[in-house]
Amino acid sequence: MSVFVQQLINGLQRGSIYALIALGFTMVYGIIELINFAHGDMFMFGAYVAAFAGGAFLAQGYWAAFFGALLVSMVVTGLLGVLIERVAYRPLRYEPRFSALTTAMGVSLFLENFFALPSQAVPFPLNHVVFGPNYIRFPALLEVRTYSAGGIYFTTLHILDFVLAILLMLLLVYVIHYTLLGKAMRAVAFSKDGAKLMGINVDWTIAATFAIGSGLGAASGLMYGMTYGILASPYFGIFPGLQAFIAAVLGGIGIIPGAVLGGFLMGVSETFATSINSNLGYMISFLILIVVLLVKPAGLLGRLRRDKV
Amino acid sequence: MRRGGTALIGAGALYGVILFSHGDLGVDVHWITDYYLQVLMLAGINIIVTIGLNLINGFTGQFSIGQAGFMAIGAYLTAMLAKLVIPLETLPLAYQLSAFLALLLIAGSAAGAVGYLIGLPSLRLKGDYLAIVTLAFGEVVRSVIRSSDETAATLRSWGLSGLAGPIEGIGGPRGFGGFPKFDSLAVGGWTIPILFTLVFVLTAVTVVVARNIVYSSYGRACLSVRGNEIAAEVVGVDSTRVKVLAFALSGFLAGVGGGLFAFVIRFLHPDNFSFLKSIDYLIFLYAGGIASLSGSIISAGSLTVLPEFLRVVGFEQWRLVVYPLLLIGLMLWWPSGLMGNREFPFLAAPEKGLPEVTDVTDHKSQHVL
Numbered sequence: 001m002s003v004f005v006q007q008l009i010n011g012l013q014r015g016s017i018y019a020l021i022a023l024g025f026t027m028v029y030g031i032i033e034l035i036n037f038a039h040g041d042m043f044m045f046g047a048y049v050a051a052f053a054g055g056a057f058l059a060q061g062y063w064a065a066f067f068g069a070l071l072v073s074m075v076v077t078g079l080l081g082v083l084i085e086r087v088a089y090r091p092l093r094y095e096p097r098f099s100a101l102t103t104a105m106g107v108s109l110f111l112e113n114f115f116a117l118p119s120q121a122v123p124f125p126l127n128h129v130v131f132g133p134n135y136i137r138f139p140a141l142l143e144v145r146t147y148s149a150g151g152i153y154f155t156t157l158h159i160l161d162f163v164l165a166i167l168l169m170l171l172l173v174y175v176i177h178y179t180l181l182g183k184a185m186r187a188v189a190f191s192k193d194g195a196k197l198m199g200i201n202v203d204w205t206i207a208a209t210f211a212i213g214s215g216l217g218a219a220s221g222l223m224y225g226m227t228y229g230i231l232a233s234p235y236f237g238i239f240p241g242l243q244a245f246i247a248a249v250l251g252g253i254g255i256i257p258g259a260v261l262g263g264f265l266m267g268v269s270e271t272f273a274t275s276i277n278s279n280l281g282y283m284i285s286f287l288i289l290i291v292v293l294l295v296k297p298a299g300l301l302g303r304l305r306r307d308k309v
Numbered sequence: 310m311r312r313g314g315t316a317l318i319g320a321g322a323l324y325g326v327i328l329f330s331h332g333d334l335g336v337d338v339h340w341i342t343d344y345y346l347q348v349l350m351l352a353g354i355n356i357i358v359t360i361g362l363n364l365i366n367g368f369t370g371q372f373s374i375g376q377a378g379f380m381a382i383g384a385y386l387t388a389m390l391a392k393l394v395i396p397l398e399t400l401p402l403a404y405q406l407s408a409f410l411a412l413l414l415i416a417g418s419a420a421g422a423v424g425y426l427i428g429l430p431s432l433r434l435k436g437d438y439l440a441i442v443t444l445a446f447g448e449v450v451r452s453v454i455r456s457s458d459e460t461a462a463t464l465r466s467w468g469l470s471g472l473a474g475p476i477e478g479i480g481g482p483r484g485f486g487g488f489p490k491f492d493s494l495a496v497g498g499w500t501i502p503i504l505f506t507l508v509f510v511l512t513a514v515t516v517v518v519a520r521n522i523v524y525s526s527y528g529r530a531c532l533s534v535r536g537n538e539i540a541a542e543v544v545g546v547d548s549t550r551v552k553v554l555a556f557a558l559s560g561f562l563a564g565v566g567g568g569l570f571a572f573v574i575r576f577l578h579p580d581n582f583s584f585l586k587s588i589d590y591l592i593f594l595y596a597g598g599i600a601s602l603s604g605s606i607i608s609a610g611s612l613t614v615l616p617e618f619l620r621v622v623g624f625e626q627w628r629l630v631v632y633p634l635l636l637i638g639l640m641l642w643w644p645s646g647l648m649g650n651r652e653f654p655f656l657a658a659p660e661k662g663l664p665e666v667t668d669v670t671d672h673k674s675q676h677v678l
Binding site: 029037091095096098099103105106107108109110114118121238246253279286293294298 | 366430433434435437438440441442444445446448449452453455456459584585588591592595596599626627629630632633634636637640641644645646
């Protein structure tokens with residue numbers, strides 16, 4: 001029983017990371033119906049920025065380092081998201097869907113390979129920007145305490161990841177349902193042309209969606225870095241990005257609560273399956289996905305649209 | 310027929326030029342080294358697999374991203390049969406070749422059969438949901454290969470050691486190598502690189518067969534399903550059959566491509582067939598332009614060669630950065646791909662008046678957030 005609860009706690013921690021990435025994924029999909037293949041790389045970028053910013057703020061004490069890293073990485077990654085949208089997606093908004101999809105794959109490849117360049121291969125001002133292909137340690141931004149109750153161990157990080165994820169989700173729900181920006185986002189998602197007729201600045205709204213989505217990716221990158229302590233290389237966003245994509249689809253792509261549900265489901269099932277067999281841990285999300293989609297073709301919370309003749 | 314004849318002569322000339330530049334025709338030139346020849350073989354394989362993907366994503370309008378899974382099935386099955394079940398080395402050369410072709414056919418058919426099964430959910434799933442299921446399928450295949458040791462142990466515990474042997478032999482996470490090699494064949498003063506010839510011929514055959522499929526009534530049915538499935542049903546197209554068959558064909562081509570890949574690289578690892586490899590094929594397809602065989606040929610060929618070309622011209626480390634930038638630029642300037650909806654003359658429609666192929670994917674808004 002205690003093993004079960006322990007795995008559940010670990011799973012919820014992993015699930016909070018997936019859920020936050022999946023939220024960004026699903027927001028972008030919801031508003032422009034683009035499978036943003038570069039979203040896993042936003043997560044990666046955010047983690048690196050948080051590592052550097054956190055290290056720089058560490059002299060000011062633990063909490064300053066944590067909040068400084070969170071804020072800086074969310075803002076910088078949000079700006080990168082807006083830049084990518086402006087350069088690679090906006091010009092293709094009224095072109096066939098696959099062209100934006102292909103640039104998304106190109107952007108993803110570019111981010112991974114560019115940031116993985118060794119700094120001596122890069123000319124002067126840029127060599128401070130690349131992260132290099134090697135492992136870097138993620139600075140300890142908080143004092144980590146371990147608690148135990150009834151044979152179950154959990155740390156400050158377990159609590160923090162979960163609380164941070166829930167807080168950001170609540171904030172997102174607030175933004176979407178109770179602010180003018182949120183109303184504009186819902187309108188644009190419903191119909192771009194209709195929103196334009198109502199005087200909504202569609203470009204600006206889509207850019208804001210990218211900023212928020214990428215910022216959430218960065219927050220989960222920070223959580224990932226703090227939890228696992230190491231950033232492998234700029235390619236490390238690929239796998240969590242894929243898992244988050246699956247989480248978003250599992251819950252019903254484009255649906256905010258669906259992404260959260262999918263993320264937690266994915267994290268928990270992966271942790272349980274890994275404790276049985278590592279290959280199964282990798283496979284389980286895909287198996288769950290296939291089964292769920294065969295039963296509910298539009299995801300857990302999605303509703304199937306009927307084609308009208 | 311005249312255009313077909315010209316194309317045949319063109320292909321023969323290309324083959325001759327490559328052989329000559331590789332120094333196979335008795336003249337001592339080495340403009341094309343063995344390394345370049347390998348890149349060319351990979352280009353041929355990529356053309357085969359991309360054409361297969363085009364049959365689903367381009368012509369039938371179903372969004373599939375599981376191509377690497379089919380390739381993995383083809384590659385591992387061919388290699389396993391050729392190394393562990395029917396050891397190719399022990400056969401004389403003529404038998405080796407025919408046995409290899411037979412193995413490719415078997416592996417391709419197996420992948421095609423799996424493709425048929427993967428196609429079945431497409432009857433229920435639409436668009437991006439189908440895409441993610443095919444992606445999941447590809448990753449499941451990879452995980453199954455990864456866990457071959459555990460599978461073999463389980464089979465042993467059931468007393469099936471005969472089956473367990475070959476399955477253990479594919480090496481799971483350790484990778485699988487040491488396949489028999491096809492040497493060059495000496496004919497007079499000439500040498501014929503067997504594997505290259507095989508890849509070249511199979512690529513050409515794939516192009517010809519795909520062209521004939523595309524302009525057959527079946528190909529037209531695919532296009533009608535892409536255009537509007539309900540309308541297609543109304544005029545009597547069995548959309549279920551059309552879609553499932555497209556998946557099976559595409560799986561077959563990817564399986565054959567995978568089998569060739571195994572023998573060109575001569576080492577297989579489950580990570581070679583991750584979803585990143587499937588993404589490569591999506592890039593080849595969309596950069597070339599959907600529903601264009603010429604586009605698939607140009608882009609799969611040139612984008613395979615491009616990173617290696619960049620390496621040669623001094624972009625050693627930057628080539629993987631330059632490549633995506635070129636790709637993004639390409640899509641920004643030619644949003645429907647290089648050859649979107651156009652074909653080379655020798656691949657063009659056999660008669661005038663067939664409907665123009667246009668992208669009719671609808672942009673219905675999702676009601677979300």
